Amino acid sequence: MHRFKIILFIMICCCQVRLAVANSVASIVPDQLTCAYLTDPIGIDDLTPKLGWQLRATDRSRYGQRQTAYRILVGQDSVALSQRRADVWDSGWVESDATQHIVYSGKKLHPDRKYYWSVVVKDEKGKMSDFSPIGKWVTGLFSNADWTADWIGTSEVFDASQTDYNVYDPWFRKNIYLEEQPSDARIFVASIGFHELYVNGQKIGNPVLAPAATDHGKRARYIGYDISKALRKGSNTISFWLGAGWSIYAPYVRDDRPRGAMVRAEASLYNASREVIGVIKTDGSWKTHPSPNKLLGNWSPRNFGGEVYDANLEVPNWNQSSYDDRSWKSATVYYPHVQLSAQQVEGNVLFREINPVAIEALPNGDYRVDMGVNFAGWTQINVKGAPGKRIDFLFSERRQDEMTFNNRSAYIVDASGAGTFKNRFNYSSGRWITIKGAESKPSLQDIKGWAIRTGYAPASSFVCSDSLQNWIYDRTLWTFDNLSLGGMIVDCPQRERMGYGGDAHATTETGMLNYKMASFYAKWMEDWQDVQGTEPMVGNMNDPQWARKKTSSGRVFNTGILPHTAPTYWGGGGPAWGGIVVTLPWSYYQQYGDKQILEDNFDLIKGWLNFLEGHVQDDLLKPYGGDWDFLGDWLWPNATAEGMNNKKPENICFNNLYRVYNLRTAALIAREIGKEEQAAIWQAQAEKSSIAINARFYKNYSYADGSMSNQSLALLAEVVPAEDIKKVQQQLEYEILVKRKGHIHAGITGGALLFKYLRSIHRNDLIYSMLKQTAYPSWGYMRDNDATTIWEMWEKDLRGHSLLHSSFLYPGAWYIDGLSGIKSSSPGYKTFDIQIPKATDTDIAWAKTEFISPMGHIKSYWTRQDGNLTLDIAVPPNTTALLKIPKEDGTLVLQQKAKVRTLPAQAEYSIMVLEPGEYIFKNID
CATH class of the missing domain: 2.60.420.10 (Maltose phosphorylase, domain 3)
Incomplete structure (x- = not known):
């Protein structure tokens, strides 16, 4: 009994100690530090970057954890910072619950410096937390004036009349000698076209197809690489392998540079005392030589092609110090007029390995590989063939087609009779690969694939009891992933690769609710700023007054006009395509709470709405441009048989409703950033146009044809008279449940806005009625027809259309904010x-x-x-x-x-x- 009392006493004391310790520990600790929405970024060119963190509960069984104050420390010495000594910024205690968008306010930042930072907070009871783990960021070069290196390229000239690019991807190299190994060294690399960096033969960095897609007529993005550990005392070789990529894209052609890849790079090398012990920079002293790799195709719609690798042209150790480059040519220096900007978005990554499921020997001697899933990415294929033999790889989305959209690559065998093809500066898209010219059937182990996307992190996971909904959610995200190469969402990765604004309505909220996309969409909005003022690529093709330039780019008007894609210019669209510059910043602000996106794009928004206003008569937007410049909804069921619908009342109604939706959204943006006068102007325009729309298109509670697109957009744009809202909603419900028997009857833009409206009023029943269908048109119809990605059209068998497309990805948002209710x-x-x-x-x-x-x-x-x-x-x-x-x-x-x-x-x-x-x-x- 005495022993029991002792044990009980000890247990009580332990509980009291634990309780005392728990009560003495703050309820929260800061974690997940970000700078400019990125984790430990290298090459930030913002003098006042935004810092952020998330709070983690120290005891998940407790409640009410809150931050009441924070203190940020920033320094240039990580050891000193771990001892809570900050030589750059000590914010002091700031009474605030803010954890995001904290603007750096310390000493002036210097280019090419490493800054460490940490944060400590106080909880709801005023108790101080532990300091966060130490984060860091590295500044880049803040302006063009900070650069001293030259742009270098080759003297090779692309013959634009050719179907395939006729210039081999170039190598560049330079030897430097160092008296000691640097303790700190970063190189900033800007390229027009793709690049890979090597130091002493070692590839630096994980991103592929770098840098992100950019309007190379105006801008080049640079990436920072840490090369400290790759350098050594003595002789070192810095090398680049460049790929043509976007450098030859027609709208980016300029007179001040060749139509081909170029690079500009520089680095200062420091010892432990921060003394410069060496400099690397590109100039005319660098040597260049063709690599064995070149582009197949000419980087244009329907001919993005692939790559051909000639193993007979390999040069062993070309990027090593031991190699003698005296026979190589000197690089050519160029002086393009482009703005250099840091790439403040994640690079492309190989995010999933894909292995084939079957290989079939065909009667004609070819081999047909089934990769099991439609994807955009790289392939690696081991082959055997006679020396000098060219082996071709044709990629297809359709089982019955040998090749779709000219997606192809090739490998030329050397004297060994065997080799391995692997992508480097292009990618393929499809499910099936036809191998032509191989002397023997490859095994399943001889072939691998990797899907590629921008390297953002996942933000959501979802699963439910309905297997069809799980399939739609999973395939929606898989499709989204395969469209997000290069810091933009493309319509399709195989035929056009264009950053369509209209398609973005179907993807942006799905993206934001399932991934961490803040840096991605901030970058894409910068692309839209770059392209403003240029007419759409297609324009009035048959009108000489609007004819394209010889290089296929639109005329520069320097007004608020927008092409239908960014940063890619080319392609057709309508008001909802340019209108993404209004809706995307507002959605971004709602998602991330960052008002800067509204301020940064306000002039862009104003210019766009002024452009539309120039085509308004009697308070109604009139059709403008050519046949491909006034699209409304796009690719609804049976759309190809019905035509583009440009001049029909239902389409003019849709585009007028969309303009009002843009105006009301812009007014919200203007009010949020204190531009009340402009908000009032836009609001007044919206009201007058609403009256005109109702007078012209509204009858019997229906707008024009009473389609799902027009009914939902009228409600979303607040055009419907207040007293009629319920009646219009009922008409929309009738259209879905009765007239269409629960099926969707809308396309890319109309469907996205339909789902957006139904989500906003919590009509999960109507959304589910469309998502549970398995007959045409529906997502279930795609599943039951062996789809592994979401199609461009509701119809499967219309040739010439993509089976991996952005058209119908809007359900991906509903699973999070509708079915899950968040x-x-x-x-x-x-x-x-x-x-x-x-x-x-x-x-x-x-x-x-x-x-x-x-x-x-x-x-x-x-x-x-x-x-x-x-x-x-x-x-x-x-x-x-x-x-x-x-x-x-x-x-x-x-x-x-x-x-x-x-x-x-x-x-x-x-x-x-x-x-x-x-x-x-x-x-x-």
Whole structure:
């Protein structure tokens, strides 16, 4: 008994100690540090970069964790910073709950410097947390004036009349001698076209197809590489392998440079005392030589081609110091007029390995490889053939076609009779590979593929009880991934590779709700700024007054006009294509809470709306441009048979509704950044146009043809008279459920705006009615016809159209903010809702979603079993959530000891206020 009392006393003391320790520790600690939305970036050219962090709860069983103050330390010495000594910036304690968009406000930053930083916070009780892990960023070169290196290229000239590019991708190299190994060295590399960097034969950095796609007529983006460990005392060789890529794209052709790849690079090499012990910079003293690799195709729509590698032209050790380059030519110096900017977006990465599932020997001696999935990326193929033999690889999206959209590559065998083809400066797209010219059938192990995308991080995971919804979600994200090469979302990776603004309506919210895309979309908006003022590529093709230039680029008007794609110029579209410059910044602000995106693009928005205003008569937007410049919705079911619809009333109505939607969104933007006068102007224009639209197109609660696109856009744009809203909604419901029998009947832009509106009013039932279908037209029809990616059109068998496309990716947003119910109620998710769908909305039994918002981890698990609802919810520190539960689910009981505040019920929902923490709710019975 005495022993039991002693043990009990010890246990009580331990519990008290643990409780005391818990009460003495802050409830939160900062983590996940970012600078300019990136983790430890190299080459930031912003003098006042934005810093951010997320808060992690130190005890997940507690509730109400909040930040009340922060202190940021920035220094140039990581050891000193770990001892809490900052020589660049000590913010002091700032009473604030802000964790994102904290503008650096310390000493003036210097180019090519490494800055370390850490943050400490106080929690809701004023207790100081531990310091965060130390993060860092490296400044780049802030302006063109900071660069001393030259642009270098070769004297080779591309013959633009040829179907295939006729210049081999060049090598460049330079030897330098160092008296000691540097302790700190970064090289900044800008290229027009793609580049790979080597130091002493070692490839530096992981990104592929670098840099990101850019309007090379105006801008070149540079990347910073840390080369400290690759350099050595004594002789060193710095080398570049350049690829043609976007350098030869017709709209970027300029008189001040050749149509081919160029590079500009420089580095200062420092010892431990920060003394410069060496310099690297490109100039005319560098040597150049053709590599064995060159582009197939000419980097134009339907002819992006692939690559051909001639193994007979290999030069061993070409990038090593031991190689004698005296026979190489000197590089040619060029002086292009381009702005140099840091690439403040993640580079492309190989994000998934793909292995073939079958290889078939064909009667004609060819071999047909099934990779099992449609994808855009690289392939590696081991082959055997007679010396000098050319082996061709033809890529196809369709089983019955040998090749689609001229996607092809080739390998020329050397004297060994065997070799390996692998992509370097281009990529293929398709599922099937036809191998022509190989002397024997390759094995499955001889072939590999890798899908490529921009290297952003995932933000969400989703799974539910409905296998079709899981398939749509999974294939939507897979398709999105394969469209995001180069810091823009393209329409398709095989035929056009254009950054269409209209298609972006179908992808941006899906992207933001499933990935960490802040740096990506900020970069893409910069691309739209670059292309403003140039007419669309297609223009009025048959009108000599609007004829294209000989290089295929539009005329420069220097007005607010926008081409339909960025940074790519080419392609057709309409008001909703240029209008992405209004809607994307506003969606970005709602998602990330960063007002800078609105300020940076305000002039772009104003110019665009002024351009549209120039085509308004009697308060209605009139058709302008050529046949391909006034598209509205695009690729609805059976659209190819019905035609483009440009001059029909339903299309003119759609584009006028879209203009009002742009105006109202722009007015919100203007008010948010204090431009009240401009907001009033746009609001007045929207009101007058709404009156005109209603007078011209509105009858019997229908807009023009009463299509899903026009009805939903009229509601989204707030054109519908207030007293008629319910009637117009009912007409839309009738169109979906009765006239179309639950199927969607909309295309790229119309469908995206339809889903956006239905999501905004929580009509999960109508969205689900379209997503559960398996007959044409539907996503289920794609699944049941062996799709592995989302198609360009609702129809499968129309040749010439892509089977990997951006058209119908808009369901990807609904799974997060609709079926899972996670929806921000203030910019950046400081407050948000979790609105559980009604049991009558779908026949889905459960859904599980994890979402990493800008404020941290949100969880929404819901299950209905035998009429009982169970919820598993996580609310991140520093936020507040409103949990909205359908009244039909009855009373739910919290399973933990936590205070939950109940608000008055609204409409059909009971509402509870959830402070940060984790919660499980179950029905009483």
